[in-house]
Amino acid sequence: MKNTTVTAPKGFLAAGISCGIKISGKKDIGFIACPTGAKAAGVFTTNKVVSAAVTVCKQHIKTGNAEAIVANAGIANACTGKLGLKNAEAMCQTAAQLIDAKANQVLIASTGIIGHQLPMDKISRGIILAAAQLSSSQKTGNDFAQAIMTTDTRCKQAFRTIVIGSAKISIAGTAKGAGMVGPNMATTLCFITTDVDITKPLLQKALKDAVGNSLNKLTVDGHQSTNDTAIILASGLAGNKPIAKADSQYNKFAAALAALTTDLAKQMALDAEGATRMFTIVVNGAASKTDAAKAARAVANYDLVKCAIHGGDPNWGRIICAVGSCGVKINLNKLSCSIGNTAVFKNGQPVKFDPKKVSKIITQKEHTITVNLGAGKLSDFCYGCDLSKEYVTINADYHT
Amino acid sequence: MKNTTVTAPKGFLAAGISCGIKISGKKDIGFIACPTGAKAAGVFTTNKVVSAAVTVCKQHIKTGNAEAIVANAGIANACTGKLGLKNAEAMCQTAAQLIDAKANQVLIASTGIIGHQLPMDKISRGIILAAAQLSSSQKTGNDFAQAIMTTDTRCKQAFRTIVIGSAKISIAGTAKGAGMVGPNMATTLCFITTDVDITKPLLQKALKDAVGNSLNKLTVDGHQSTNDTAIILASGLAGNKPIAKADSQYNKFAAALAALTTDLAKQMALDAEGATRMFTIVVNGAASKTDAAKAARAVANYDLVKCAIHGGDPNWGRIICAVGSCGVKINLNKLSCSIGNTAVFKNGQPVKFDPKKVSKIITQKEHTITVNLGAGKLSDFCYGCDLSKEYVTINADYHT
Numbered sequence: 180m181k182n183t184t185v186t187a188p189k190g191f192l193a194a195g196i197s198c199g200i201k202i203s204g205k206k207d208i209g210f211i212a213c214p215t216g217a218k219a220a221g222v223f224t225t226n227k228v229v230s231a232a233v234t235v236c237k238q239h240i241k242t243g244n245a246e247a248i249v250a251n252a253g254i255a256n257a258c259t260g261k262l263g264l265k266n267a268e269a270m271c272q273t274a275a276q277l278i279d280a281k282a283n284q285v286l287i288a289s290t291g292i293i294g295h296q297l298p299m300d301k302i303s304r305g306i307i308l309a310a311a312q313l314s315s316s317q318k319t320g321n322d323f324a325q326a327i328m329t330t331d332t333r334c335k336q337a338f339r340t341i342v343i344g345s346a347k348i349s350i351a352g353t354a355k356g357a358g359m360v361g362p363n364m365a366t367t368l369c370f371i372t373t374d375v376d377i378t379k380p381l382l383q384k385a386l387k388d389a390v391g392n393s394l395n396k397l398t399v400d401g402h403q404s405t406n407d408t409a410i411i412l413a414s415g416l417a418g419n420k421p422i423a424k425a426d427s428q429y430n431k432f433a434a435a436l437a438a439l440t441t442d443l444a445k446q447m448a449l450d451a452e453g454a455t456r457m458f459t460i461v462v463n464g465a466a467s468k469t470d471a472a473k474a475a476r477a478v479a480n481y482d483l484v485k486c487a488i489h490g491g492d493p494n495w496g497r498i499i500c501a502v503g504s505c506g507v508k509i510n511l512n513k514l515s516c517s518i519g520n521t522a523v524f525k526n527g528q529p530v531k532f533d534p535k536k537v538s539k540i541i542t543q544k545e546h547t548i549t550v551n552l553g554a555g556k557l558s559d560f561c562y563g564c565d566l567s568k569e570y571v572t573i574n575a576d577y578h579t
Numbered sequence: 580m581k582n583t584t585v586t587a588p589k590g591f592l593a594a595g596i597s598c599g600i601k602i603s604g605k606k607d608i609g610f611i612a613c614p615t616g617a618k619a620a621g622v623f624t625t626n627k628v629v630s631a632a633v634t635v636c637k638q639h640i641k642t643g644n645a646e647a648i649v650a651n652a653g654i655a656n657a658c659t660g661k662l663g664l665k666n667a668e669a670m671c672q673t674a675a676q677l678i679d680a681k682a683n684q685v686l687i688a689s690t691g692i693i694g695h696q697l698p699m700d701k702i703s704r705g706i707i708l709a710a711a712q713l714s715s716s717q718k719t720g721n722d723f724a725q726a727i728m729t730t731d732t733r734c735k736q737a738f739r740t741i742v743i744g745s746a747k748i749s750i751a752g753t754a755k756g757a758g759m760v761g762p763n764m765a766t767t768l769c770f771i772t773t774d775v776d777i778t779k780p781l782l783q784k785a786l787k788d789a790v791g792n793s794l795n796k797l798t799v800d801g802h803q804s805t806n807d808t809a810i811i812l813a814s815g816l817a818g819n820k821p822i823a824k825a826d827s828q829y830n831k832f833a834a835a836l837a838a839l840t841t842d843l844a845k846q847m848a849l850d851a852e853g854a855t856r857m858f859t860i861v862v863n864g865a866a867s868k869t870d871a872a873k874a875a876r877a878v879a880n881y882d883l884v885k886c887a888i889h890g891g892d893p894n895w896g897r898i899i900c901a902v903g904s905c906g907v908k909i910n911l912n913k914l915s916c917s918i919g920n921t922a923v924f925k926n927g928q929p930v931k932f933d934p935k936k937v938s939k940i941i942t943q944k945e946h947t948i949t950v951n952l953g954a955g956k957l958s959d960f961c962y963g964c965d966l967s968k969e970y971v972t973i974n975a976d977y978h979t
Contacts, residue, residue, distance in 0.1 A: 228903030228911065258899050260928035293896020294929045358883065400882045403904040405896075482800045482882070483758065483974055490975025496693020496805075499658050503628030504803040511628065528660035529694045567975075568968035574883055575890025575967075 183338035184320020188349040189374040190215050190414030194312040195322030198305025200253035200291070200298065208302070209326035210309035211248040211370060212278055217412035219245035219286065220383035222390050224407035230257035231267035232289040233406060239271065239283045243379040245412055246280040248370055249306060250327050252355070253291040254298075257405035266297045273303050277310035288368050288408045290329055290355060324353040327368055330452055330573055331357045337442035339435040343428050346419035348375045350435055354409075354443040358399055358452040358574060369394060369409040369443060374417035375432055381422055385433040386411045393440035397562045399451040400570075401480035411436075448562045449544070453569030457545050458488060462502075463558045464515075464551040470507040471559035474552060477505035479563030489565035493537035495523040502550055513553020519546055526553075583738035584720020588749040589774040590615050590814030594712040595722030598705025600653035600691070600698065608702070609726035610709035611648040611770060612678055617812035619645035619686065620783035622790050624807035630657035631667035632689040633806060639671065639683045643779040645812055646684040648770055649674045649706060650727050652755070653691040654698075657805035666697045673703050677710040688768050688808045690755060691729055724753040727768055730852055730973055731757045737842040739835040743828050746819035748775045750835055754809075754843040758799055758852040758974060769794060769809040769843060774817035775832055781822055785833040786811045793840035797962040799851040800970075801880035811836075848962045849944070853969030857945050858888060862902075863958045864915075864951040870907040871959035874952060877905035879963030889965035893937035895923040902950055913953020919946055926953075 186193045192212045200207040221240045223233050232255075239245070249270055256263050271285040278285075289297070312319060324334035336353045356367025371386070390409050415421075422429045448457035460478045465471035478484055481501040487494040498516055503509065516524040519540035521532050540546050586593045592612045600607040621640045623633050632655075639645070649670055656663050671685040678685075689697070712719060724734035736753045756767025769790070777785075790809050815821075822829045848857035860878045865871035878884055881901040887894040898916055903909065916924040919940035921932050940946050 226900065226903040227909050228899055228914070255896070258896050258924060258927075258929055292894070293900060294894075294924065296929070402881060402883055402897075402900065405900050405903060481802060482970075483802055486971050486974035489971065492976055494692065494694075496655070496658050496695075497802075499628050500626065500693060500802065500805050503626040503805060506627075509627050514628070524658060524694065527658075529658055529696070566971060568971045570882075571886050571889065571966060571968045571971065574886035575892065 182317035182320060183351060184317055184336060185211055185323055185351045185353055185370060185372045186315045186317065186320035187338060187351045188372045188414060189416035191372045192313040192315050193319045193323040194309040195319065195326030196305060196309045196312060198301045200251060200301060206322060206326035207252045208305040208309050209250045209323040210313060211323060211372065212313050213246055213412055213414050215414060215416065216244055216246050217414045218243060218379050218382050219410065219412050220386045221408060221410040222387055224404060226403050226405050228258065228405050230255050230289055230406040231259055231263035232256050232287045233408060234264060235267040235271060236286050236288060236408060239286055242283060244284060245286050246284040247274055247278055248286045248410060249274045250288040250368060251302060252327050252329050254289060254295045255291045255293045255406050256289040256297050257293045259296050262296055266299055269299060270302060270306065273306045277307065286410055288406065290327065290368050290406050293405060327355040329355060329357065331355050332450055335443050335446040335450065337439045339439045341431050341435045343419040343431065346417045348417045348419060349373065350439055352439050352443055354447060356447045357450055367407055367447065371411040373411065374414045375422065376415040376417060376419050377413055377422040377432065381425065381429055382411060382413050385436050388433060389437040389440040392437060393444040396560060397444045397448055398476060398479045399564055444562060448564045451564040452573045453567040454564035455489065455567060456543065457562060457564045459547045459560055459562055461547060461549045461558065461560045462552065463549065464553050464555060465557040466508040466555035468557045468559055471557050473505055474502050474507045474550060475559050475561035477501045478550065479561040482566055485563065485566035488541050489567050491538045491542040493518060493534050493541065498548060498550065499524060507552060508554040510553035513551065515551040515553065517549045582717035582720060583751060584717055584736060585611055585723055585751045585753055585770060585772045586715045586717065586720035587738060587751045588772045588814060589816035591772045592713040592715050593719045593723040594709040595719065595726030596705060596709045596712060598701045600651060600701060606722060606726035607652045608705040608709050609650045609723040610713060611723060611772065612713050613646055613812055613814050615814060615816065616644055616646050617814045618643060618779050618782050619810065619812050620779065620786045621808060621810040622787055624804060626803050626805050628658065628805050630655050630689055630806040631659055631663035632656050632687045633808060634664060635667040635671060636686050636688060636808060639686055642683060644684060645686050646680040647674055647678055648686045648810060650688040650768060651702060652727050652729050654689060654695045655691045655693045655806050656689040656697050657693045659696055662696055666699055669699060670702060670706065673706045677707065686810055688806065690727065690768050690806050693805060727755040729755060729757065731755050732850055735843050735846040737839045739839045741831050741835045743819040743831065746817045748817045748819060749773065750839055752839050752843055754847060756847045757850055767807055767847065771811040773811065774814045775822065776815040776817060776819050777813055777822040777832065781825065781829055782811060782813050785836050788833060789837040789840040792837060793844040796960060797844045797848055798876060798879045799964055844962055848964045851964040852973045853967040854964035855889065855967060856943065857962060857964045859947045859960055859962055861947060861949045861958065861960045862952065863949065864953050864955060865957040866908040866955035868957045868959055871957050873905055874902050874907045874950060875959050875961035877901045878950065879961040882966055885963065885966035888941050889967050891938045891942040893918060893934050893941065898948060898950065899924060907952060908954040910953035913951065915951040915953065917949045
């Protein structure tokens with residue numbers, strides 16, 4: 180089977196091992212290395228409270244270069260004060276020594292419970308163990324994807340290739356995220372490797388745009404975490420003529436990257452905590468792009484809409500209620516809503532429809548709800564998922 | 580047993596009957612009458628999409644007088660277009676004829692599913708039946724309270740008396756609300772009767788202030804409904820020297836009214852859909868009152884906090900995460916959090932605590948979580964409740 184993991188692009192090694200943070204004994208430390216050095220770009224949570232890992236990673240990524248990523252799952256290293264910062268720096272130092280790099284060439288990410296200190300003895304031993312297992316094999320690529328999971332029931336990976344001139348370029352990504360997923364930043368953890376040769380500013384732009392239209396459009400519970408991080412490393416080993424301006428080659432790369440992050444976002448929606456299905460909320464007719472985005476998120480985050488979709492209940496009034504309460508401009512005489520292709524509310528009036536037919540639409544694995552605010556010409560969208568009892572079960576006893 | 584229902588204050592009659600909107604056969608039309616005429620004040624949802632009942636009620640209450648309130652449960656008459664408006668007006672006309680009043684002296688409210696038209700044949704027959712049963716008895720007061728319930732498992736009533744001069748003044752209220760309850764307006768339906776003699780502007784002020792610090796501080800799911808209405812009728816029959824300025828007598832009345840609406844708000848929190856307990860989020864140290872209110876609501880609406888409280892899990896990191904993501908000013912070096920009297924996070928550092936002790940605190944019927952933003956001197960609070968699987972069960976098949 181072809182390797183489509185983060186080790187597929189030229190120049191990357193990976194590993195994923197268990198250091199004992201997860202009581203289950205599952206993998207909890209992931210390591211990606213690019214011995215030849217990679218250009219690096221990242222986007223991070225906009226939560227005002229950020230993990231020590233985010234603080235350190237944002238500092239290190241300023242160089243625009245990196246040789247490794249170390250990530251742990253199980254403990255978020257957030258709200259951990261000065262000791263947390265020291266521990267985050269120690270993670271980088273330990274990894275840097277093992278691959279003979281400077282500490283600021285190591286990027287880190289943590290995910291898991293907030294407010295607990297990292298068990299640094301386990302973490303250090305884990306990083307050493309992971310470094311010893313670094314390889315370019317498909318197996319270790321998969322191991323990395325598994326090591327970043329928390330409540331995820333399956334690992335999320337995506338892969339794309341493009342051809343630029345005579346060079347074949349690979350892009351591989353993996354992401355974790357099942358709960359505490361809210362839009363407006365690089366939701367959750369996402370790590371992307373590619374062998375494209377590209378300038379740092381364009382790499383950053385491509386990542387920001389891709390995440391903006393995919394991971395940032397996904398909401399599970401509207402909760403923006405303290406740890407969200409999306410990082411891309413580009414080894415430049417594909418042999419393409421370097422992409423140095425926003426031309427057609429750049430567009431090709433950017434489109435492939437956007438398709439990859441959208442793929443990951445949809446995998447996350449379908450594996451969200453307790454979710455059984457996902458949906459896309461499209462808002463048209465908005466007075467501004469901001470209004471469109473706000474209304475789409477309001478609907479996707481509305482527990483009563485999420486419960487109705489879970490139950491296959493075509494209770495569209497909740498959609499309109501969500502739109503009405505989120506503060507966007509609305510023309511009540513033009514306000515309309517469709518579920519799939521079925522109009523349920525048109526120009527401020529209810530429309531007769533077959534509830535069984537609409538119930539069937541919303542119980543599909545994926546469906547689209549369209550709202551027209553009647554107040555302008557702008558549009559935006561959001562991905563969401565249903566809310567089930569399982570979400571409560573998972574989150575009522577995550578800690579103890 | 581002493582009458583403490585809406586018929587307790589002098590001058591009020593009530594009734595509650597079943598007209599067949601609720602499939603269960605339970606009461607679904609409530610009628611309050613004040614044959615001598617009452618001063619009236621109201622506060623309403625700020626959702627941009629409002630029910631036809633709210634549109635009509637807001638119009639009628641402008642006179643500052645009313646002789647009756649008619650409320651139905653089961654169908655919200657929201658998103659019902661022109662026919663919905665016509666039906667809301669017809670409800671007033673039917674009731675007005677029966678009590679020999681003008682239609683604009685009848686206030687109305689509806690609650691239930693959005694997007695369905697009212698069955699006007701049943702409604703009209705129901706209003707006639709209710710009018711025939713109007714009485715000042717405790718029984719019909721209770722009947723009214725039951726007739727406005729939707730997913731409420733018990734009716735909510737509160738009663739207060741004060742003495743002004745030699746006059747004894749009664750204030751009685753009933754409210755409904757279990758889901759689709761979000762702050763920032765007169766959450767849910769709330770009807771208050773009193774025999775105080777007071778001017779219209781002071782009645783309005785007292786209601787607005789009372790609701791602002793009670794019903795508006797309550798959030799079940801952050802969902803502001805299309806139908807929220809709080810109305811107070813004052814018959815003026817208590818015989819007190821009329822309250823005509825904001826003096827100590829006014830303050831006495833206003834304090835009693837505020838205590839009454841707080842009582843109702845807490846009853847609602849404890850009977851919220853699927854809720855097993857309630858909590859108060861107090862936010863201190865905010866740079867502005869708006870920030871304090873915003874942070875309190877952010878925590879109270881955070882599903883992961885609500886799930887943790889449901890599970891008795893002292894996962895305080897989620898509280899800090901909610902605060903960090905809601906956009907308020909924070910001093911990270913002073914940010915602190917206590918659960919009950921136990922500090923769990925102080926000046927940006929985690930504090931060691933006994934998880935069993937804190938778990939015991941959050942599984943009480945009521946508890947308080949205090950957050951200090953460290954950014955100023957202002958405070959506000961919010962009432963919330965836990966999120967259980969039962970919320971999902973109730974809302975996954977409300978419609979079909």
